[in-house]
Amino acid sequence: MGSTFSCCGSHKEDEVVSVVTPGNSTWRMFTYKELHSATNGFSDDNKLGEGGFGSVYWGKASDGLQIAVKKLKSMTSKAEMEFAVEVEVLGRVRHKNLLGLRGYCVGTDQRLIVYDYMPNLSLLSRLHGQCAGEVQLDWRKRMKIAIGSAEGISYLHHEVTPHIIHRDIKASNVLLDSDYEPLVADFGFAKLIPEGVSHMTTRVKGTLGYLAPEYAMWGKVSDGCDVYSFGILLLELLTGRKPIEKLPGGVKRTITEWAEPLIAKERFKDLVDPRLRGSFDENQLKKAISVACLCVQSEPEKRPSMKEVVYMLKGYGSEGKALQTRMNSIKYKDELLALDQTSDDDDDGGPDESYGVFGAMESEMQDPYNRYAKGNNAKHG
Ligand SMILES: Nc1ncnc2c1ncn2[C@@H]1O[C@H](COP(=O)(O)OP(=O)(O)OP(=O)(O)O)[C@@H](O)[C@H]1O
Ligand SMILES: [Mg+2]
Numbered sequence: 001m002g003s004t005f006s007c008c009g010s011h012k013e014d015e016v017v018s019v020v021t022p023g024n025s026t027w028r029m030f031t032y033k034e035l036h037s038a039t040n041g042f043s044d045d046n047k048l049g050e051g052g053f054g055s056v057y058w059g060k061a062s063d064g065l066q067i068a069v070k071k072l073k074s075m076t077s078k079a080e081m082e083f084a085v086e087v088e089v090l091g092r093v094r095h096k097n098l099l100g101l102r103g104y105c106v107g108t109d110q111r112l113i114v115y116d117y118m119p120n121l122s123l124l125s126r127l128h129g130q131c132a133g134e135v136q137l138d139w140r141k142r143m144k145i146a147i148g149s150a151e152g153i154s155y156l157h158h159e160v161t162p163h164i165i166h167r168d169i170k171a172s173n174v175l176l177d178s179d180y181e182p183l184v185a186d187f188g189f190a191k192l193i194p195e196g197v198s199h200m201t202t203r204v205k206g207t208l209g210y211l212a213p214e215y216a217m218w219g220k221v222s223d224g225c226d227v228y229s230f231g232i233l234l235l236e237l238l239t240g241r242k243p244i245e246k247l248p249g250g251v252k253r254t255i256t257e258w259a260e261p262l263i264a265k266e267r268f269k270d271l272v273d274p275r276l277r278g279s280f281d282e283n284q285l286k287k288a289i290s291v292a293c294l295c296v297q298s299e300p301e302k303r304p305s306m307k308e309v310v311y312m313l314k315g316y317g318s319e320g321k322a323l324q325t326r327m328n329s330i331k332y333k334d335e336l337l338a339l340d341q342t343s344d345d346d347d348d349g350g351p352d353e354s355y356g357v358f359g360a361m362e363s364e365m366q367d368p369y370n371r372y373a374k375g376n377n378a379k380h381g
Contacts, residue, residue: 027091030105030114034062035069042071048121051172051186053082058117066117067102075109083111089187093160097152099175099185118183120176123233127171127240137180139280142237145182146288147313149174152184153230154306157223165221169229170210170243171236208332209243209254213298216332224300230309231295235259238288240273244337252337256296260327263289288313293327 038059039046046057054073061067072079090101090113103114120126123145126137137145149169156164166173166187173186212228214220232243235255243255262271268285269278291312294304304312311317 027101027114028103030061030103030112032105032107032110032112035059035105035112035114038062038067039069042069049172053079053186061114065102066119068115068117070113070115072111075111080111083113086113086187089164093156093164093187095152095155095159096181097148097183098155099183115185118175119178120180122172123174123176123182123237124171126176127236128242136275137237139276139284141180143281143284143288143313144180145174145176146234146237147310148182149184149233150230150306150310150313152182153226154310156184157226157306163223165223166226166229167221168207168210169226169233170207171233174233207243208337211332212300214300220300222300223306224303227295227303227306227309228300230306231292231303232256234288234292234295238273238285238292239271240275254332256327263293263327284315287315296327 036042038061039057040059042055042057046059048056048058048068050056054071057069057071059067059069072083087101087104094100099115099118101113102116105112105114122129153166153169156166164187166184168186169184173184175183175185177183208216210229210232212225215225215228232255235241236243239255239259241255241258245253245255245258247253259271262268268282268289271289272280272285291304291309294302294312295309297303308317
């Protein structure tokens with residue numbers, strides 16, 4: 001896939017101007033001119049994909065490094081805020097499973113972020129996109145992706161101060177390096193959580209299908225929201241199915257609705273991605289499904305922490321314990337499903353992979369418990 005973007009040879013290296021930030025060798029400022037040149041003038045041929053923030057282009061920097069350049073679509077205050085959050089968060093984190101910042105560019109009317117180019121693109125493209133038919137993600141790679149992305153999220157939740165909730169864990173935000181090591185990307189929606197705060201109420205952003213119910217309905221954001229999204233991602237990785245599927249009659253079904261009866265009957269082999277052609281470790285599969293069941297529980301307090309998820313996925317701590325084979329699947333309200341674009345594509349995923357952007361929706365939904373607490377105590381008292 002990545003090899004198709006070989007058009008960069010035409011750019012003029014002598015036009016490239018770069019400024020190395022003193023005291024920081026890991027990222028630097030880029031000039032617009034350099035990025036323009038590196039991406040062949042942001043040409044469509046270099047385009048890797050498009051998301052809520054803007055388009056992402058493949059390029060080659062003046063030092064020969066392959067880069068991915070995210071170009072802000074419009075200069076609204078909201079987009080500027082996302083840019084600022086992303087740069088701020090990226091500057092704070094360093095972990096083998098988080099896509100770090102290579103640099104950025106701030107012009108009068110442009111905002112661009114530069115990352116290392118990930119030659120195996122995203123998990124989305126490997127599972128459902130145009131690369132899905134190429135090299136298969138075998139079982140070993142899938143487990144590596146599950147454990148690595150869990151480690152990246154666990155670092156955000158437990159090791160950075162203040163703690164960070166990602167809020168947009170999904171297959172297109174898990175990128176894969178040349179060795180299929182996963183790198184969690186896109187911190188534009190992230191929330192920095194002050195010490196001692198367990199949850200906050202915010203406007204809902206993210207991608208339907210991955211959204212925890214308490215967050216989709218009432219905007220309650222806690223690290224449990226990322227745990228829920230990770231559970232969906234894990235199911236997607238194991239089963240090869242999309243978080244929301246459109247059935248022939250037009251009805252939309254979530255992956256948990258599909259998986260729930262199979263898990264209850266312990267029909268694990270019917271759950272696993274048929275593209276694996278039966279080549280998987282049954283014990284690992286059972287454990288991973290059990291972890292996914294724990295992660296997607298509707299009560300956030302019952303979900304494990306990401307630290308525990310990593311531990312369990314690595315096979316520790318489950319000796320002699322019964323597997324979790326209950327999944328309470330959630331069904332989003334029809335109004336929400338109508339807004340979803342994730343399942344409207346053809347099965348090949350489409351060229352831009354930008355499925356499921358739900359960021360435009362900002363809801364101010366009322367928490368019914370609060371409503372009762374304020375005005376309707378008599379009913380419960
Ligand atoms: N560093 C990178 N290396 C390779 N491909 C990348 C890189 N960053 C992004 N991409 C590709 O560009 C696509 C678009 O990314 P982008 O983050 O803009 O959108 P998205 O993840 O689909 O949606 P959202 O805006 O909700 O995050 C990704 O799906 C991915 O395939
Ligand atoms: Mg993304």
